[in-house]
Amino acid sequence: MTGVLHIVGVGPGDPELMTLRAARLLAACPVVAHFRKRGAPGQARRIAGSHLRAAAEELAFDYPFTTEREPADPVYAGEMAGFYDRCAGVIAGHLAAGRDVALLCEGDPFLYGSAMYLHERLAGTHPVEVTPGITGMSGAWSRAGVPMVRGEEVLAVLPATMTQEDLTARLRLAQAAVIMKLGRNLPKVRAALAAAGRLDRAVYVARATMAGEEIRPLRDMAEGPAPYFALILVPSR
């Protein structure tokens, strides 16, 4: 009897925003895996917190890089592929031994989640089930009190790493947008929002639903780097 890999979204940060299903699976799985930056406790693990079985075996997969290399660096892709291969191998070993594994994932697994790289390596050969999670952006707009889209409106989810021209073009074709992965891209994002005529309604949100949460109109933000996971909400009204 092979085990099942449960890829479990644990939501945006507040542990109470986990689903009932996630809580049930974490309480039942004998093996719990998660990714983390080297030397950091792991955000998904922190969110899952007290829901894990006391006797669960924990697998902490340390990313090979933090900020030493950029994704565009050719060494990065090769090293990351090898890293995900090794993680998939460790999980496959547990599944083959009949143990269910819960792989924790911040937010929703299939929206920019690292768990996608293990899904593509294991789903063809092993039983894999995915439990959706509250996305970081849902956590942000709920806390900010910002309704995003209604009726026939379009929502664009845009990484802040795009060029200013590409951002502007996509903002112009959507009534509402979320701009993710802000980091050092704030000046460029601000310029794109201004060019698309959306600067006045943009809201900056960092660490939504967590300690240190920050929500304010973008126009009140100083320039300078933002946290990598901060985002900008551009509601349709």
Add this chain to the structure above:
Amino acid sequence: MTGVLHIVGVGPGDPELMTLRAARLLAACPVVAHFRKRGAPGQARRIAGSHLRAAAEELAFDYPFTTEREPADPVYAGEMAGFYDRCAGVIAGHLAAGRDVALLCEGDPFLYGSAMYLHERLAGTHPVEVTPGITGMSGAWSRAGVPMVRGEEVLAVLPATMTQEDLTARLRLAQAAVIMKLGRNLPKVRAALAAAGRLDRAVYVARATMAGEEIRPLRDMAEGPAPYFALILVPSR
């Protein structure tokens, strides 16, 4: 002491995809409100199911229209505004009497949710808190096993009611897309996907996470009307 309006996302359909927070609020609120089509039981109410307090007072708000009028009809907007005004008035009465009210909402309240129309009427004058929910699209891509976006990719959320040209233009500017509110728009959506070169990877999903769930490649779908809440997933790969 005025009561608090809790706008509570109850997720895509499977009651186990409610959050721990939603379950706690539903067990605590003395008044529970929800929208429904006249004569139908109400999908949000069904999802919330056994989590409500036995003694809770229930407010069922029947939409004035089902399919008799289209949103473009000028009578529609006026009638709907009056309807939401009346709903807000009923809720405001409970809040003024010191009773907390939970307003149930399928999926996530701020993503195409009717609760937004009560938020805009009450949030300026009453304490309102929003509990995010798992979106219908997250439920769909999790059940379909379809990872959507990674890294620097763009996701577009598009209503199927747009013109074919508008759909095609937006599909071309995004690596991934979700096309919502399919209903009678399937032939048009299929043509737009073909024009944008995405037809082969499109996946049709109806009633995700619920009884009668249907998931299949769009190319295997016959023409003809789909359920209104069916959607198309277009993953980036």
